[in-house]
Amino acid sequence: MYRIVRKEALAPTLSLFEIEAPLVARKARAGQFVILRINEEGERIPLTIADFDRARETITCVFQEVGKTTKELGTLCEGDYLQDFAGPLGLPSHIENFGRVVCVGGGLGVAPVFPIARALKEAGNEVIGIMGARTKELLFWEEKMYSACSELWVTTDDGSYSRKGFVTDLLREVIEKKKDVGLCVAIGPLPMMRAVCGLTREYGLKTVVSLNSIMVDGTGMCGCCRVTVGGKTKFACVDGPEFDGHLVDFEEMARRAVIYKPQEQLAVSRYVKNSAHNCSCGCGGGR
Amino acid sequence: MNGGSKPKKTIEPKKNPMPCQEPAVRARNFNEVALGYSEEAVVAEANRCLQCKNAPCRQGCPVEVDIPAFIGLAAGGDFYGAIRKLKEKNALPAVCGRVCPQESQCEKYCTLGKKHEPVAIGRIERFCADWELAGAALPQEVKPPTGKKVAVVGSGPSGLTCAADLAKLGHQVTIFEALHVPGGVLMYGIPEFRLPKNVVQTEIGNLKDLGVNIEVNAVVGKFAVVDELLNGGGFDAVFIGTGAGLPYFMNIPGENACGVYSANEFLTRTNLMKAYRFPEADTPIRVGRKVAVLGGGNVAMDAARTALRLGAEESWIVYRRSKKELPARHEEVEHAEEEGVKFAFLTSPTRIIYNDDYWVTAMECLQYKLGEPDASGRRSPVPIPGSEFVMDVDTVVVAIGQGPNPLVPGTTEGLQCNKKGNIVADPGTGATSKPGVYAGGDVVTGAATVILAMGAGRTAAKSIHAYLSGKN
Numbered sequence: 001m002y003r004i005v006r007k008e009a010l011a012p013t014l015s016l017f018e019i020e021a022p023l024v025a026r027k028a029r030a031g032q033f034v035i036l037r038i039n040e041e042g043e044r045i046p047l048t049i050a051d052f053d054r055a056r057e058t059i060t061c062v063f064q065e066v067g068k069t070t071k072e073l074g075t076l077c078e079g080d081y082l083q084d085f086a087g088p089l090g091l092p093s094h095i096e097n098f099g100r101v102v103c104v105g106g107g108l109g110v111a112p113v114f115p116i117a118r119a120l121k122e123a124g125n126e127v128i129g130i131m132g133a134r135t136k137e138l139l140f141w142e143e144k145m146y147s148a149c150s151e152l153w154v155t156t157d158d159g160s161y162s163r164k165g166f167v168t169d170l171l172r173e174v175i176e177k178k179k180d181v182g183l184c185v186a187i188g189p190l191p192m193m194r195a196v197c198g199l200t201r202e203y204g205l206k207t208v209v210s211l212n213s214i215m216v217d218g219t220g221m222c223g224c225c226r227v228t229v230g231g232k233t234k235f236a237c238v239d240g241p242e243f244d245g246h247l248v249d250f251e252e253m254a255r256r257a258v259i260y261k262p263q264e265q266l267a268v269s270r271y272v273k274n275s276a277h278n279c280s281c282g283c284g285g286g287r
Numbered sequence: 288m289n290g291g292s293k294p295k296k297t298i299e300p301k302k303n304p305m306p307c308q309e310p311a312v313r314a315r316n317f318n319e320v321a322l323g324y325s326e327e328a329v330v331a332e333a334n335r336c337l338q339c340k341n342a343p344c345r346q347g348c349p350v351e352v353d354i355p356a357f358i359g360l361a362a363g364g365d366f367y368g369a370i371r372k373l374k375e376k377n378a379l380p381a382v383c384g385r386v387c388p389q390e391s392q393c394e395k396y397c398t399l400g401k402k403h404e405p406v407a408i409g410r411i412e413r414f415c416a417d418w419e420l421a422g423a424a425l426p427q428e429v430k431p432p433t434g435k436k437v438a439v440v441g442s443g444p445s446g447l448t449c450a451a452d453l454a455k456l457g458h459q460v461t462i463f464e465a466l467h468v469p470g471g472v473l474m475y476g477i478p479e480f481r482l483p484k485n486v487v488q489t490e491i492g493n494l495k496d497l498g499v500n501i502e503v504n505a506v507v508g509k510f511a512v513v514d515e516l517l518n519g520g521g522f523d524a525v526f527i528g529t530g531a532g533l534p535y536f537m538n539i540p541g542e543n544a545c546g547v548y549s550a551n552e553f554l555t556r557t558n559l560m561k562a563y564r565f566p567e568a569d570t571p572i573r574v575g576r577k578v579a580v581l582g583g584g585n586v587a588m589d590a591a592r593t594a595l596r597l598g599a600e601e602s603w604i605v606y607r608r609s610k611k612e613l614p615a616r617h618e619e620v621e622h623a624e625e626e627g628v629k630f631a632f633l634t635s636p637t638r639i640i641y642n643d644d645y646w647v648t649a650m651e652c653l654q655y656k657l658g659e660p661d662a663s664g665r666r667s668p669v670p671i672p673g674s675e676f677v678m679d680v681d682t683v684v685v686a687i688g689q690g691p692n693p694l695v696p697g698t699t700e701g702l703q704c705n706k707k708g709n710i711v712a713d714p715g716t717g718a719t720s721k722p723g724v725y726a727g728g729d730v731v732t733g734a735a736t737v738i739l740a741m742g743a744g745r746t747a748a749k750s751i752h753a754y755l756s757g758k759n
Contacts, residue, residue, distance in 0.1 A: 023510040037467055043560065043569035044467070069569055083573055084467040086504035197755060216560065216570070219465050219506055221475075221532040222552035226543055233536065238694065252543060255645035259545045263571035270566055 001158040002036075005058060005150030007078050010140040013065040014108070015074055016050070022057035024087040030115035031093030031210065031242055034059060035218040037084035038072055045069050046215045047090060048187075048241070050111035059087070060158040062111035062140075068267035075275075089218045090241045093208070097124040102174055103149065104130045104167050104196055107186025110141050112210055113187045120185075126150050128178065130170045136161035168195045169221075175203050183208065186245065190254050197245035209245035211236045214259065228252050300403035303332040305410055307622075314595045314626035315386060317479045317563055317748060319324070320449050321385070329414040333362035336406045339398050342406065347392040349742030350383075350448070352376045354393055354408055358712060361411050369415040377412075378451035378494065379444065379741065381420055381486045384413025387738045388616045427497055430457035435755040438463060438522040440507045440695055443471025444737045445528035445728030447494060448744030449751070454497040456752050460529075461522075463505040465694075466559065471530055472729075473737070475559040476551070478589050479618075480596065508694035513702070517723055524723045524751045527710060528701075528744060532692030533730035536685050537581065542637030546575060546647035550586045550686035557593050575681030579650060581636065582686035583608065584734075587621040591628045592683045599682070600696045602628050607635040607655050607668040633657070633668065637675070649679045691730045699724070709733055717747030725751055 006018035024034060033048045045280075051060035065074045081273040093116045101120050105113035110131045121127045129149030133139040134157045139230035146152045153170045154162040163170065167188070175181055184207040193209040200207040213225035213236040220238035227236050234240065306322045307313070313320050324332065334735045336358045344354045353372055360368035373380045389395075389409040397405030419425060437448045442464040450460045468474055473487045495501065507513065516522045534549035536542050553572070556562040560570035566646075574597040580590045583606035594602040604623070606613065609632045613620055624630075636650040654674035661667035691708045703711040703720035710719055710726040717725040727743025729735055 023505065027510055041561075041568050043571075084504050086465065086467070086506055088509055089506065216552060216555055217466060217475075217532075219532065219694055221534070222555050223534045223536070223549040224552045238701060252645065255545060256543070260571045261572065263565065263573070267566050267569065267571070 001081040001082065004076055004078055004080050004082065005056075007076070010062065011138050013074070014062065014138065014140060016060060016062045016072075016111075017064070017076075018053075018056075018058045018060045019085060020057060021059050021085050024059050024085065025052050025054055025057045028052040028059060028088040029092035030095070031112075032088035032090050032117040033218070033241060034085060034087035035060065035089060035215065036061075036082050036086075038069065038076070039083050042072075042083060043069055044084070044216055044218065046089070046212065046218055046237070048112035048210060048212065049115065050116055059085075062108060067264050068271045071268065071271060084217065090237060091239070093119065093185070093242055095119045095123050098135060100126045100128065100178060100181050101183045101185065102128045102130060102171065102181055104171060104184065104186040104188070105145070106132050106167050106186070106192035106254070107134065107138065109186075109188030109192070109210075110145060114141060114145055114148060115186075116185055117145065120208070121148050121150075121155055125182075128174055128181075129153065130155075130167050130174065132156065132167040132170070134158065167192060168199050171196060171199060175200075175205065190250060190257065193245060193251040197248070197250070199247050207245040208242050209248060210241045211243060211248070211253065212241065213253070214236075214254050214257065222251065227256070298337075298399065298403060299331070299335055302335075302404045302410070303328045305407075310622075310625035310627070314592070315479065317596055319483050320480050320622060321413065323417055324410055324414045324702050326414075329411055332356045332407050332412050335399060336362065337398055343396040343398060344393040344406075347394070347396045348744055349392070349738050350367065350376050352393075352412075353593050356406070357415065358406065358411055361415055366415050366418045367425075369411075373412060373415055374425065374427070376745075377741070379490050379629040380412050381416035381490055382444070382473060382482060383738055383741070384409050384411075384416055385482050386736075388736055390617055392738065417486075420486065420577075427455065427493070429455055429497055432459065433457040433755065435459065435523045436461070436521055437751060437755075438516045438525045438544045438579065439519065439528065440513070440525065441465075441471055441528040441530055441728075441730075442469035442491075443473065443500060443528055443530045443728060443740065445530075445740035445744035445747075446471065446526065447491065448741040449526045449528065449716065449727065449748045450499045450744075451494050451497060452496070452745055452748035453751060454499045456748075458752070458755065459498070459500075461500045461502060463507050464501060464503045465506040467503050468559070469501050469503060475555040476586065476589070478554065478558055478593055480590065480592070508698040513699040513721075513724060523755055524718070526744070526747050526751060527695055527719075527724065527726040527730060528728040528740065529692050529695045529730045531689035531734040533690040533708075534685065535688045535690060537687065539636060539638050541641055541647070542646050542685070544639055544641040544683055545645050546573070546641075547639060547683045547685065549736075550580070550582070550590045550684050551689065553590050553684045554586070554593065557597065565595055572597065573682070574599050575647075577603070577680045578682040578684065579603045579605050579631075579636075579678065579680040579684055580684045582688070583613040583615060584686065584688070585615045585619055587684075587686035588623045588628075589741060590616045590686050592623050592626055594682070594684070595626055595628065602661065603631055603678075603680070604628060605631045605634050605636065605650075605652070605678075607633065608665065609633055609657060612665045631678070634677075635668070636683075640677070647681055647683055649677050650683060652676055652678050658717055688716075689729070689734045691733070696730070707733065712747075715746070716750040717743060718750055
């Protein structure tokens with residue numbers, strides 16, 4: 001069992017968990033993920049590592065309540081336990097001194113892009129951060145990102161905070177203004193990563209994306225997470241989760257991401273019907 | 288061989304039949320198909336054994352069970368004695384009695400089998416094991432602690448056997464399992480209807496009683512590599528039994544379309560994650576109206592039969608050779624046929640056809656004929672030019688085999704592997720190219736059977752014990 005030592009509500013449906021997992025924390029590196037299961041009936045879901053603390057022996061994950069499992073996860077509070085927590089899985093990000101790099105986080109993607117930006121900065125890169133969200137209240141970790149970047153550009157789709165527009169608008173500006181960008185790392189929803197790759201391809205700027213495919217075991221055993229990269233089938237769990245974004249077949253990714261949509265909808269409606277928000281400590285999900 | 292001095296007894300030419308759920312009923316539920324012998328039937332069956340002095344059956348058993356001895360005890364109704372005798376050599380008799388390919392092992396060599404049906408050794412084994420599981424577990428003898436620590440990577444058949452043997456010898460054993468429950472393929476692969484999961488967990492419980500420590504959610508190669516277990520981890524030796532956890536695909540166009548599963552995924556969702564209970568269990572699975580399973584082994588049979596139970600209207604085995612070459616256990620093929628699984632022999636797909644939403648709608652197939660025998664001794668399938676035809680299907684399960692999972696071999700320095708990625712280990716000892724590191728089971732041999740993996744686990748346990756005894 002793995003204890004949730006800290007919960008932070010980042011936005012109405014966005015939560016952060018800091019989870020006690022000594023063996024995972026000892027080895028975790030930027031770019032890797034964990035697989036967790038809430039309880040005996042639970043499914044195994046992958047979450048990308050948003051931070052790790054070797055001294056506190058914890059892993060931090062950020063998740064958005066979209067499906068049944070993440071909604072249920074949202075009802076857990078500090079002091080509650082997760083049934084299973086395995087990792088660190090997948091290959092860590094490739095970190096070296098590229099000179100100048102851009103790290104783009106869209107929506108929830110800010111969480112996994114943060115440790116990568118930090119590692120790149122520690123490796124001597126000049127890190128330009130770009131983060132965006134649909135609207136102001138969904139923005140989180142601005143200060144944390146700022147600490148990992150030399151400069152940080154922020155945008156909201158609706159203009160409710162900072163600049164109005166998409167991360168790709170800022171990215172184009174950054175690339176035009178700052179020459180010699182050696183690498184772009186982009187993590188966020190599929191359409192965002194796809195749009196970023198479309199843009200960076202124009203400039204011939206190598207772009208790494210992190211794919212959050214559907215997984216079961218997360219150790220290369222089932223092949224559920226397969227994705228076509230450069231015409232070849234790869235397993236996101238063991239060959240990734242990061243790939244050269246210019247080679248990823250995003251169309252296929254998008255189709256495979258909704259394989260279980262009808263089942264997910266059924267599970268969510270059943271869950272919502274059967275349970276009001278009944279967290280264990282009565283905080284109403286705020287803690 | 289007919290035991291001249293013994294009084295002649297009348298031999299029943301056929302095995303006592305195994306009571307089973309009716310095919311039409313069982314094809315729609317996940318309960319165990321074979322219900323097990325009654326006490327009366329097991330005594331009758333055990334009495335068919337000729338008790339041959341040279342016991343040819345024993346050469347067919349990879350873990351060297353003293354078959355005539357345990358059957359002799361069962362014949363006299365001494366099930367306690369029989370299970371003790373079995374457990375001297377076999378840590379998982381309830382599993383082996385159910386899933387061993389007896390027809391190509393012990394029963395293949397049974398003297399009775401020359402004229403009649405062989406003794407149903409597997410069924411008697413299962414009865415004795417279930418008899419124990421139904422009551423209190425037998426006390427097991429454990430030698431005094433040696434102070435040596437062994438790490439076993441993977442909790443499938445080879446790892447469990449190796450762990451049990453070493454624990455009995457007094458070594459302190461920790462098993463590291465990547466998934467959230469121990470058992471490996473016994474849990475994720477073999478279906479409930481063939482091997483109930485409570486049977487597996489009870490057998491594993493007996494192992495824990497021996498003092499074996501099991502760490503789940505522990506992915507070796509990730510949270511620690513083998514070298515770290517040896518240096519700093521405090522382990523004196525490591526056994527790698529990580530199995531064949533890498534699914535092979537056909538490499539034909541359309542294989543990544545929605546509705547195409549590896550057998551590993553299809554079975555893991557169903558068995559390990561209990562997707563057949565969705566939405567009570569959270570993991571979903573989607574089985575279409577018409578399912579095609581590619582391949583002809585036990586895994587393919589399991590997948591085809593699982594598809595029926597998940598509600599498929601039609602479930603097909605698509606195999607490029609003929610019925611005679613099917614590598615699956617005879618009983619599995621029979622059961623599949625009885626349940627209504629259909630077979631397309633001498634057929635193999637060339638591409639998977641999908642609709643605008645990227646969902647499978649059909650497979651284009653080619654027909655084959657049998658040519659000359661290949662390296663495996665089986666007649667090789669030869670495609671018939673121009674024989675293309677389209678088979679309408681909405682789910683495809685690829686069950687053409689698995690390779691070794693690369694997580695552990697790929698992170699262990701100095702560990703020699705072959706071209707396919709299998710760990711190179713001495714078949715007589717399980718020793719690898721790396722001192723103190725042993726390996727066995729599918730990660731060494733490629734996908735094989737439960738019992739062969741158990742045999743390899745036993746072999747390695749012997750060598751590890753010798754290695755540790757010499758290391759002071």
